[in-house]
Amino acid sequence: MCGIIGVIDRTRARMDGSSIKKALSLMNERGSGEGAGYVAYGIYPDYPDCYAIHVFFDNLVEPKSKVDEVLHKWGRIVHQEEIPTYEQPCLKREHIPWRYFYKPYTEFIVGSNNPAEDIVKHLVMTVNSTIPGALIFSSGINLGVFKAAGWPEDVADFYRIEDYKGYIWLAHNRYPTNTPGWWGGAHPFNLLDWAVVHNGEITSYGTNRRYVESNGYKCTMSTDTEVVAYLFDLLGRRHGLPSEMVVEAMAPPFWDEIDMLPEKEQKLKRTLRLTYGPALMNGPFAIVVATSKGIVGFTDRIKLRPLVVGENGSRLYISSEESAIRVMDPDVKTIYMPRAGEPVIGRFVQ
Amino acid sequence: MSLGSVPLKYKISIDRDQCMKCMRCVDNCSYGVYRVEDDRILIDSRRCTACHRCISMCPRDAIMLQEKPVDYRSHPLWTAEAREDIINQARTGKIILAGMGNAMDYPIIFDRLVLDACQVTNPSIDPLREPMELRTYLGKKPAKLEFTKSDKGDIELKTELAPNLKLETPIMIGHMSYGAISLNAQLSLAKAVAKTGTFMGTGEGGMHESLYPYQKNMIVQVASGRFGVDINYLERGAAIEIKIGQGAKPGIGGHLPGEKVCSDVSCTRMIPLGSDAISPAPHHDIYSIEDLAQLVRSLKEATEWKKPIFVKIAAVHNVAAIAAGIARSSADAVVIDGFRGGTGAAPKVFRDNVGIPIEAAVAAVDQKLNDQGIRNEVSVIASGGIRNSADLAKSIALGADAVYIGTASLIALGCRVCGNCYRGLCPWGIATQRPDLVDRIDTDVGSQNVANLIHAWTLELSELMGAAGINSIESLRGNRERLRGYMLDEGMLNVLKVDPVGA
Numbered sequence: 001m002c003g004i005i006g007v008i009d010r011t012r013a014r015m016d017g018s019s020i021k022k023a024l025s026l027m028n029e030r031g032s033g034e035g036a037g038y039v040a041y042g043i044y045p046d047y048p049d050c051y052a053i054h055v056f057f058d059n060l061v062e063p064k065s066k067v068d069e070v071l072h073k074w075g076r077i078v079h080q081e082e083i084p085t086y087e088q089p090c091l092k093r094e095h096i097p098w099r100y101f102y103k104p105y106t107e108f109i110v111g112s113n114n115p116a117e118d119i120v121k122h123l124v125m126t127v128n129s130t131i132p133g134a135l136i137f138s139s140g141i142n143l144g145v146f147k148a149a150g151w152p153e154d155v156a157d158f159y160r161i162e163d164y165k166g167y168i169w170l171a172h173n174r175y176p177t178n179t180p181g182w183w184g185g186a187h188p189f190n191l192l193d194w195a196v197v198h199n200g201e202i203t204s205y206g207t208n209r210r211y212v213e214s215n216g217y218k219c220t221m222s223t224d225t226e227v228v229a230y231l232f233d234l235l236g237r238r239h240g241l242p243s244e245m246v247v248e249a250m251a252p253p254f255w256d257e258i259d260m261l262p263e264k265e266q267k268l269k270r271t272l273r274l275t276y277g278p279a280l281m282n283g284p285f286a287i288v289v290a291t292s293k294g295i296v297g298f299t300d301r302i303k304l305r306p307l308v309v310g311e312n313g314s315r316l317y318i319s320s321e322e323s324a325i326r327v328m329d330p331d332v333k334t335i336y337m338p339r340a341g342e343p344v345i346g347r348f349v350q
Numbered sequence: 351m352s353l354g355s356v357p358l359k360y361k362i363s364i365d366r367d368q369c370m371k372c373m374r375c376v377d378n379c380s381y382g383v384y385r386v387e388d389d390r391i392l393i394d395s396r397r398c399t400a401c402h403r404c405i406s407m408c409p410r411d412a413i414m415l416q417e418k419p420v421d422y423r424s425h426p427l428w429t430a431e432a433r434e435d436i437i438n439q440a441r442t443g444k445i446i447l448a449g450m451g452n453a454m455d456y457p458i459i460f461d462r463l464v465l466d467a468c469q470v471t472n473p474s475i476d477p478l479r480e481p482m483e484l485r486t487y488l489g490k491k492p493a494k495l496e497f498t499k500s501d502k503g504d505i506e507l508k509t510e511l512a513p514n515l516k517l518e519t520p521i522m523i524g525h526m527s528y529g530a531i532s533l534n535a536q537l538s539l540a541k542a543v544a545k546t547g548t549f550m551g552t553g554e555g556g557m558h559e560s561l562y563p564y565q566k567n568m569i570v571q572v573a574s575g576r577f578g579v580d581i582n583y584l585e586r587g588a589a590i591e592i593k594i595g596q597g598a599k600p601g602i603g604g605h606l607p608g609e610k611v612c613s614d615v616s617c618t619r620m621i622p623l624g625s626d627a628i629s630p631a632p633h634h635d636i637y638s639i640e641d642l643a644q645l646v647r648s649l650k651e652a653t654e655w656k657k658p659i660f661v662k663i664a665a666v667h668n669v670a671a672i673a674a675g676i677a678r679s680s681a682d683a684v685v686i687d688g689f690r691g692g693t694g695a696a697p698k699v700f701r702d703n704v705g706i707p708i709e710a711a712v713a714a715v716d717q718k719l720n721d722q723g724i725r726n727e728v729s730v731i732a733s734g735g736i737r738n739s740a741d742l743a744k745s746i747a748l749g750a751d752a753v754y755i756g757t758a759s760l761i762a763l764g765c766r767v768c769g770n771c772y773r774g775l776c777p778w779g780i781a782t783q784r785p786d787l788v789d790r791i792d793t794d795v796g797s798q799n800v801a802n803l804i805h806a807w808t809l810e811l812s813e814l815m816g817a818a819g820i821n822s823i824e825s826l827r828g829n830r831e832r833l834r835g836y837m838l839d840e841g842m843l844n845v846l847k848v849d850p851v852g853a
Contacts, residue, residue, distance in 0.1 A: 203819035204826075204829060205831050206747075206829035206830045211720075245495075254481050267507070268507050270511070274487050275491055278725075278726050278828070302481070
C-alpha cells in the first residue's frame with residue numbers, strides 16, 4: 001500500500017510544491033514514514049538544455065571524485081552544487097543530495113538516434129552499478145526528483161519543495177516492504193525524461209526485468225518500480241510508440257476482448273500484445289508516469305489498486321485518493337474513476 | 351561355456367483363492383506370461399514386463415507382481431543392472447536397446463525448484479472469478495512495432511506479423527510417429543488436441559489419411575529420413591518441425607524395425623512394406639548451421655511462408671549457442687528436448703548417458719537469447735520428462751513458451767512405462783501395429799482421457815498462476831523471481847538464474 005498523486009497544468013502554468021505536499025501528507029494512512037518523494041517538471045528554466053543530474057553521495061570524497069571523472073569523460077558540467085536542504089528533526093540525513101547541470105558530448109558515440117540521451121542513460125547505469133556511495137536518482141532536462149526516507153511533509157520541508165515551481169508534479173507516499181529506509185528506494189523513479197510513481201507490486205517483475213536487461217538497461221534499485229521507467233523509455237522513446245500504446249502494451253486488453261474487435265483493430269492489438277508480451281505488467285498496481293510532454297496514469301488489467309481522476313480547467317489530477325485531490329484543489333470540478341487498464345492522459349495544450 | 355540365465359526381473363503370482371479363472375489375464379498379456387493347461391493358469395514370469403495390463407484387467411485383484419524377486423549379492427558399483435547388461439552383451443555382442451526415457455537415478459532438478467505465491471502485499475487472483483489467460487502464440491515475433499502515416503495522416507501499423515500457432519493452453523503433445531505408435535493412439539491424441547485447442551506432432555512417419563480431419567491441430571515433422579514427406583504432407587500441417595535430434599538419443603538417427611512396417615505404415619511413410627525405416631544420424635543436407643537455415647527457408651518457400659517452422663534439437667552441452675544459431679535463421683521456434691525425453695527405441699547407453707536435463711537446457715537457452723536481445727522474437731518449446739502441471743509451470747518460469755508432453759499423454763492412454771515399446775507387443779495398443787492390440791484403444795475414450803489430462807493441468811496451471819498474482823502466461827515466462835532453488839548447488843542456481851529459498 002502506498003499513496004500516489006500527480007498533477008499537470010495543461011497550459012504550463014507553474015505550481016509550487018506546497019499544495020502537493022499537503023495532498024501527499026493527507027495520505028499518510030497509506031505510508032509508513034519510511035519514504036516519500038516528489039518530482040517536478042519545469043523547475044530549472046535557467047538550464048533549459050542541460051541534463052539535471054541529481055546524485056545521492058555517501059560522502060563528497062571518493063564517490064564524488066569518481067562521478068566527476070566519468071561525467072568529465074562524457075561531457076561538460078555546466079554547473080554543480082549541493083541541493084539545498086534544511087535539517088528536519090524527524091528525518092535522518094543519510095546522503096548528501098547533489099546536482100549537476102550537464103551537457104554530454106554527442107559526437108562521442110555512433111549508431112544512436114539520440115546520442116545525448118543514450119550517453120546520459122549509460123552514465124546512470126554505469127554510476128549506479130559500479131560506483132559505491134553514489135546513486136543517480138534524477139537525470140532529465142528541466143526536472144528534478146526530491147526524495148528521502150521519511151514522512152511526506154518532512155521530506156518536503158527537507159528540500160523546501162515550495163521553493164520549486166513546476167507544471168507537472170508527481171508525489172509518492174511509501175509503505176515499503178522491500179528496502180525500508182533506503183533513500184534510493186523511495187519514489188519517484190526517474191530516467192531521463194521519464195518519472196514514475198507506483199503503488200503496488202509487479203508480479204511479472206522477473207519477466208519485465210529480463211526484457212529491459214535484454215535491451216541494455218541495468219536494474220540497480222532493488223525494486224520493481226524502476227522497470228516501469230525503463231519500459232516507458234524503451235517503448236516510448238526508443239521504439240517511438242505513443243503513450244496510449246505504451247500503456248496498452250503494459251496493460252493490454254484480454255484476448256476475449258481483442259477477439260471481439262473489428263479485424264483491423266484486432267490485428268493491431270494482437271500484434272502489439274505479441275510483440276510486447278514481456279512488457280506486460282502483472283500484479284496489482286496503479287502508476288502515474290510523467291514526461292516533459294505530459295502525464296499518464298493507469299492501473300493493472302483488473303484494477304487491484306485504486307486510481308481516481310480529477311479535473312478543473314487546465315489542471316488534471318490523478319491520485320490514489322479522492323480526498324488528496326480535494327485538499328489540493330477544493331474547487332475540483334470533475335471526479336471519476338478510470339476503468340482497469342484504461343490510460344488517463346494529460347497533455348499540454350498547444 | 352553357457353552363461354546360464356539371469357534372474358527374473360519380475361515375479362507374477364496369482365492368489366488362487368481370489369482367481370475366478372475368467373482368463374482375462376491370459377487374453378490380455380501379449381508377452382505370453384500366461385497360458386492355460388488342464389484348466390489351470392500357468393505363469394511364465396520371465397516374460398513379464400510389468401506393463402500391468404493383466405493386473406488392471408483382473409476383476410478380482412488376484413494378480414500380484416514383485417520386482418527383483420531374486421537378490422544379487424549387493425554391491426554399490428556392480429549393480430544388478432550393470433551385471434545383467436554385461437551378461438547380455440557377452441551373449442549377443444550387440445548394442446542394448448531400451449524404450450521410454452532415461453532410467454538412471456539422476457537428481458531431478460524440477461523437484462528442487464519451488465514456486466511462489468502471494469501473501470498480503472499483493473492479492474492472489476482467483477481464476478474462478480477473474481480472467482486467466484493461458485493463450486500462447488508460437489512463432490516469430492517482431493522486435494518492435496513500426497507504423498506508417500497514410501495519405502490522410504492516419505497512423506497505420508506497418509509491422510506484419512509472421513504466422514503464429516495459437517494455443518489455448520501451453521501444453522502440446524510431442525512427436526510420436528505412426529509406426530512407433532499405433533494409428534489408434536495417434537487418433538486419440540489428435541482428437542484430444544483438437545478438443546483442447548492445442549497441437550500434436552506427427553513424428554517422422556507421415557500423416558495417415560484418417561488424421562486429415564485433425565490436420566489443423568497437427569505439426570508435421572521433417573526428419574533425417576524424410577519419411578512421408580511430400581508437398582501434400584507439408585501443406586496439411588499447421589506448422590512444420592525439422593527434427594535434428596531427440597533427447598533420448600542425441601546424435602544418432604532412428605530405426606523402425608521392418609516388422610512394424612505394415613502396409614498402412616509403409617504407405618504413410620512412403621517406404622516398401624516390411625523394410626526397416628532407418629533415419630540417418632545427421633540430415634544429409636545439413637552439415638552446418640547455414641544448411642539448416644537453407645532448409646528452413648526451403649520449407650517456407652514450399653509452403654509460401656504461411657506456416658511456422660520449428661527446429662527440434664536434443665539438449666546437449668552447447669544447447670544455448672546452438673539455439674541462438676537456430677533463432678537467427680528464419681525458424682519460428684526452437685524445441686529443446688531434454689535427456690529424459692522418451693523414445694520408442696534407443697540404445698540404452700545413449701538414453702541413459704547423453705545430453706543434459708531440460709531444466710538447465712531451457713534456462714540456458716532463454717538466458718542466451720535474452721543476452722542477445724532476441725528472446726521474444728523466437729519461441730522456445732521445452733520437452734523431455736514433464737510429468738505434471740508443476741513441471742509445466744517451472745518450465746515456463748525457466749523460459750519456455752510452451753511444452754511438449756509425450757510419455758504423460760501415453761500414460762493417459764494406459765501406458766504404464768514398462769519400457770518395452772521397441773518390441774511392438776504393447777498390450778495397451780500404443781506402441782504396436784498388431785491389429786488385435788491396436789483395437790484395444792477406443793479412440794473416443796482414449797481422446798477423452800488425454801483431453802482430461804490436458805484440461806486438468808491447465809486448471810492447475812491457472813491456479814498456480816493466480817496464487818502467484820499473475821493473470822497472463824506471458825508474465826510467467828522466464829520469470830525466475832517466482833522460482834526458488836531448494837538444495838541446489840550454487841553452480842546450478844547460477845545456470846538456472848534462480849535464487850535459493852530464503853533469498
